[in-house]
Amino acid sequence: MFDGVQHQRSFGSASVVFADGRLQHLWQSGSAKAMLPRTHRKAPEIVFLNTSGGLTAGDRLDYGVTVCAGMPVQATTQTAERAYRADGEAAQVQVRMTVGKGASLDWLPQETILFQGAALERVTEVDLDDDAHFLGVETIVLGRAAMGEVVTQASLGDRRIVRRNGRPLLVDPMRLDAGALSRGADAALWNGARAASVLLLVGRGADAALAPIRAALDQPGVSAAASARDGLLVVRAMASDGWPLRRQMIRLIEILRPGALPRVWQG
Template identity: 35%
Template sequence: MTAFETSLDAPLPNDSGHRFDDGRHWAASLELGFEIREGVTRMTRSRHRGPLRVQRPFHPEERPAEGRPGACHVYLLHPPGGLVSGDALSIGARVGAKAHALLTTPAANRLYKADSHGVAWHQHTRLHVAAEGVLEWLPQETLAFDGSCGEQVTEIALEGDARCLGWEVMALGRPASALPFASGRIEQRFRLTRDGRPLWLERQPLDPAHPRFLGRWGQGGATVQATLWAVGLADEHEAVEALRETLGVSICWAVTTRQGVLLLRYLGQERNEAWDLCRRAWEILRPRLIGLPAHTPRIWLT
């Protein structure tokens, strides 16, 4: 039994409490599982605690007559719409052998200013994909307000020839309201492994007080950043050339491959530009990764 499977069967945290001192802690958990049933990916597990759950699964790509099961589309719902001091969100998803799941969100996530005690929030996402499985992790963007303090951790564990494509888009402050991200601290951590072997490990602190935040060698004053990854491409170099040719040359983004992981980065000032870049890159990469055209989740159009 894997550590992930063990965590699925462990009791969900129940130590949430309505406190307003430096010990405040409001937890929410969601555990999902996907398996092949009669040739179609079904959501076979949905266990939640607190304000974190899913709508019913959708199968918009299913074409039985063509023998194409398509992906199971699931929308992750967090009714509060954002994280405040003391929030602790735990999201886990396991995609079984040969199953295919696409996970997204109905709206942007918001990271609010820390309270007077400076209590941090935490978000921990654990994604596990079994051999021959496919996972698309496509949340809408995250908006970090000035003074937000917290930690965002994403762990992806792949088995065998499992494939994964995902992104994270982060916008700092509210420039349109003349409210820049001038205080606070957010730390992002990524860990991607295949059969326990690390392929991509990254730690990124976002701290306006650090020289890196404004330095040309670091954030450079950019208010929007995005990272897209794809693992399992048959021809990584062809995919990189297709991205460069189709998306055009820009000083705001770059793409490379390392250890079988394709990484596309955006660093700029426009949230819509970053989102559009990731969406278009997904449309280019998805057929190369799984042999199916991009199918826009209906929730993105509402």
Template identity: 40%
Template sequence: MTLSVAEPTLLERAWGRVFLGVAPRDGRHAVAELSQSGCGRLLFPAVARDAALEAVIINTSGGLTGGDVFKADIHLESGTKAVLTTQACEKIYRSDGTDADVETRLHVEEGAALAWLPQETILFDGARLKRRLIVDMGETSNLLAMEAVLLGRKASGESLTRGLFRDSWRVRRGGRLVYADETAFEGDLAARIGAAAALKGASAYATVLLAAPDAASRLDAAREVLNNEAAEGGISTFDGLCVGRLIAQDGAALRRVLVALLRALGGELPRVWHN
């Protein structure tokens, strides 16, 4: 008798891309170009005529796992303002060994202002994610960027014990590299997360960056927030930047501090954050 060997199952992978161009139109910050494909979508809540354009990125696949790809490309013309966020927390599920790939490119021309404020990324146990944030901005433009990560859902008794996460930031202003940041952890993560030199056992953390001509003037207000909130962190200023890092015991505590910190840095919070 001959036994047949089943072919390996090829799992369907999610792929999504969004492109948004923002330009001045009749006194408004308006959508000039829009492209969306795969599981990528953009929604635009109604705002006041003179308010910054608000855009919400949606991943219709409901989350990412190994082999999935999602890319966003945002371009603001000179003098425009926009606030970008996501509809919900992005969930990165357990992988079969391959990596999910997320890339965001932000182009902010002279005199434009962009707030990149996605909701938290949740890493489930066994998740594998490689993420890149690439920014090209003008000397007089303004960028407020934030990325927050939850290591499992603490309220559900989840924790992150294994997996991979690599997060890369590159910010160029006037063509000059002004900020580069790399975060990487892989393998057996429990001991690494608990180390004093890492997260001290915290299950949530965030990086916040303000790049603006007046960034240094926001430092005192930002530090006052950190001195009065239930999260551990710090913020510094250099070369027209304010850079802050926070850790917290859970996502709710982290969100409370982030809301106050982003406001202190002059941020305009997306309405979906309040829902």
């Protein structure tokens, strides 16, 4: 009886530019907001927020961060992003980050939770100049374990692209659909996990962090591994619930950025 009903869609765009040690540009529209809380740290903090309360069919969300030469910046999200049932085209999320020569950006969003029937396509692009540094974390959680939710139908396309001076350093795609979820206990897939994270550290000396990071991959209930090559460290972790995985990611962030955990992560 609802055929032909025109459903309301949510659109939001927020971008921030830092240069010469201060904020140069702030743009926000629709459901996307960018807040700049006061901190006592050297690095300014950006907190992105989707005021629509979640993503569903046809929604569009764009975040952008530009950090010009020689400046450190941290960006995060106020809360977990939720992807709800999508009866139609997938929700679209685009994250674009540009980091200038000698600058650094920490992209530390909170978890993305996929609910039953969710459909989400997300692309995260990071463009680095000479000697720029990047730390990034992404976590996907399938439903809410405490509520007894089981996700058997969902679609996720999640792609990360990191470039240095226009040349790809890392292209990291993930595709999750009902077929993959039906084989979730397969060791080649999620091996029974309900949550998965990837952590990236890009920049000079990133491979030197491999030993202390591996030593910290001992959170109970979390299965994780780390690898590194010149200027790139990658950690992948899985757990049966989002909470132990969050604890593991917090420990890793604190090793790589002592005392710099976003305040919204500490609530």
